[in-house]
Amino acid sequence: MDDFWVFGYGSLMWRPGFAHVETRKARLHGYRRSLCVHSHVHRGTPNRPGLVLGLDRGGSCLGLAFRVPGALYDEVIAYLRERELVTRVYLEKRLRVRFLDGGEAVAVAYVVDRTHVQYAGRLNVEDAARRVAGAIGQSGRNEEYVLNTVEHLKALGIRDHWLEAVAARLSRQAAAE
Template sequence: MSSNTVEHNRRRHDFSGVESIWLFGYGSLIYKVDFPYLEQKPASIQGWTRRFWQGSHDHRGTPEAPGRVVTLIEQPGATCKGMAYRVSPNVFEHLDVREKNGYLRFTTTLTFDDGSEAEGLVYIATEDNEAFLGRAPDAAIARQIATATGPSGANSEYLLRLADSLRALGAECTHTFSVEACLKADA
């Protein structure tokens, strides 16, 4: 699959008659909220874990020197904590472009901190997209992140802001915190 998923996502969901929908953010959507929302609250999804396995050729790196950003990988029993936003469907005009580098919209069940649930959407970059980099040792991921920079800034800023945001949410993410520790150890 092409890494540019804008048109694919626009054909993927029909928002006819929908006034609002929940969106789950687990990466930069936690801390870089450059879209209007109607409501925001912490949430989690089950069966997924956050990994720095997606290449960023358009935001935190370049085609010649891609950065690494997070995607979700299926893992039975895992819980991924993040932030949920109730948004108007027109927000996806912007988000589909922002998340175009290999991310597809999927439907998921969100569990809010009070135990209530709702159906929503989440962007996931699956391994069949051209920008998927896959598994690597945390230290190697940190080295790649340390040297990558793109139009949205240094890849290290993405990692550090995400780690800080996860701590503020009270989220445990061993992988993110390990990559962060490797980055800081090499600094």
């Protein structure tokens, strides 16, 4: 089997967890990074859900594409499915990405299933910040997840103005308390 690509837009970018031989910045058209998934375990509870990232329809998303040796296909896909498809809120797709330095490829990507009960819909900055604030799950405070994500994106030279606005709102709320 030939090498294949995996597109990361959130924690996969700084913690892929699988072997790869190349990393390139890439843009996925038709989807955007969004806090559109209710978290009932890692960043919230069923009674007080938090929000985590998903790829939702519309716009485009700048992320990282990882080239994986074809010999590792079964191992890496099994790992990604265990990591990303636990509650089936994401759908595994093969989507075309464009590399910022030229060229394109088809990459495995995980997009939100808009029919899933955990889908939060398209939220404005205020609503997203309100849902994130105070939510805590097994992996910690939801605010930390959002602020950490923004810092990682900035360190990679990736700007996400909507997510940065949510983080700024959360920081202002914390300072006011």
